[in-house]
Amino acid sequence: xxxxxxxxxxxxxxxxxxxxRTAIFAFxxxxxxxALFATETLDFRSALYTVLAGVAVAVLALMLALAGFVVIxxxxxxxxxxxxxxxxxxxxxxxxTATLAALGMGVRNLPDVTTDTEDPPxxxxxxAVRSRTANSLAYPGDRLAALxxxxxxxxxxxxxxxxxxxIFRGLLALVKRHKWxxxxxxxxxxxxxxxxxxxxxxxxxxxxxxxxxxxxPIATGTRVDIRSTARSGDADFGSNxxxxxxxxxxxADQQGRPLRR
Numbered sequence: 001x002x003x004x005x006x007x008x009x010x011x012x013x014x015x016x017x018x019x020x021r022t023a024i025f026a027f028x029x030x031x032x033x034x035a036l037f038a039t040e041t042l043d044f045r046s047a048l049y050t051v052l053a054g055v056a057v058a059v060l061a062l063m064l065a066l067a068g069f070v071v072i073x074x075x076x077x078x079x080x081x082x083x084x085x086x087x088x089x090x091x092x093x094x095x096x097t098a099t100l101a102a103l104g105m106g107v108r109n110l111p112d113v114t115t116d117t118e119d120p121p122x123x124x125x126x127x128a129v130r131s132r133t134a135n136s137l138a139y140p141g142d143r144l145a146a147l148x149x150x151x152x153x154x155x156x157x158x159x160x161x162x163x164x165x166x167i168f169r170g171l172l173a174l175v176k177r178h179k180w181x182x183x184x185x186x187x188x189x190x191x192x193x194x195x196x197x198x199x200x201x202x203x204x205x206x207x208x209x210x211x212x213x214x215x216x217p218i219a220t221g222t223r224v225d226i227r228s229t230a231r232s233g234d235a236d237f238g239s240n241x242x243x244x245x246x247x248x249x250x251x252a253d254q255q256g257r258p259l260r261r
Contacts, residue, residue, distance in 0.1 A: 015068030016079025019086035023061035030054030030093055045233065055097050062090035110148060111135060113240035114227035115157045117145035121214035121227045125184040126197050130210070134231045137210070152241045158248050158258045161221040164188035168215045170254050171196055171224070174247060180211065188215050200228075200243060207232060209239060213247075224251065 033050025065086040072080055112135075114120040120139045127137050148155065160167055168187050175182060181199040188194035194215035199208055208231040216223045226247060228240040252258050 011077050013068050013072050013075075013077040013079035013083070015064055015071055016077075016082040016086070019061050019064035019068050020082045020089075022057060022064055023086040023089035026054050026057035026061055026090065026093055028054075029057055048233070051097075055093050058090040058093040061086050062094065065090065109234065109236055109238065110144070110151055110240060111230040111234050111236050112139065112144060112227070113148060113152065113155060113229070113236075113244060114139070114225070115155055115244065116214075116225045116227075117148060121195070121212045121225050123197060123210065123212050123227075124195065126199070126210050126212070129183070130231065135229065135233075137229065155241055155244055157223055157225050158251065159218065159221060159223045160251075160255050160258050162255055164194055164215050164217045164222045167222045167224060167251075167255065168194045168196070170251060171213055171215065171247075174250050174254070175211075175213075188217060191217055193217075199231075207236075207239075209236065209243065211243070224248075 030051050031054075033047045033054060036047055036050070065083045068079060068083045068086075071077060072083065117139075123137045130137075165187060172182070172185055175196065175198050178200065183197045183199060184195065185197075186195045196211075196213040196215070198211045198213075200211055201208060209228055210231055211226070211228045214225040214227075216225070226244045228243050230236040230240065
């Protein structure tokens, strides 16, 4: 006698299917926004909205995955691994964004920082080649100067006894060591100021910051002024002031003790 076996096909949870599809869709949305910003096709604000849209889709995928898990647990449907995969993919996008947002809440932001708020170093070449969507390079004036004094009172010019050409060469070496993109390097000549313009990448998003260094001959030697400004957006995560302080510290190690400010 042949025994018959009854097979009951387990149904697939539709929530599991759609949670995984939604999580997979969130990845290209997020990375397209990041790629378009990296190539300067989109300005920072538009790219940020695109990335946040991808993260929002990832949040939806996570919610679907959680709902799918509850249904699978209660009704015994298939799709557990799809739910787990969807939740993992969603968290890959959600966690870094949430972490950066939390860290950014405690950071002091100033999009334009300079050692000389009365006569800030001027951009020449970078002012001509930047995208139209970039922040203006015109210094905002007294309002920003007062805010900088409150946030970063230690950001001031630095003077050395060494001649201007020596200081300029030292600064150029430091900029290249940091692998910042040197756009123009005009050495000081015949009593005229030297100027060094460069582009740096800042954490955590790899945002472009524009940097100009002025090397000015003075009676006692050389005065150095630095201006660092965010190319896009209003937040710099403290990178501008940090960059200036770091460069001055390295210059002091290289050239010896600076003159008293």
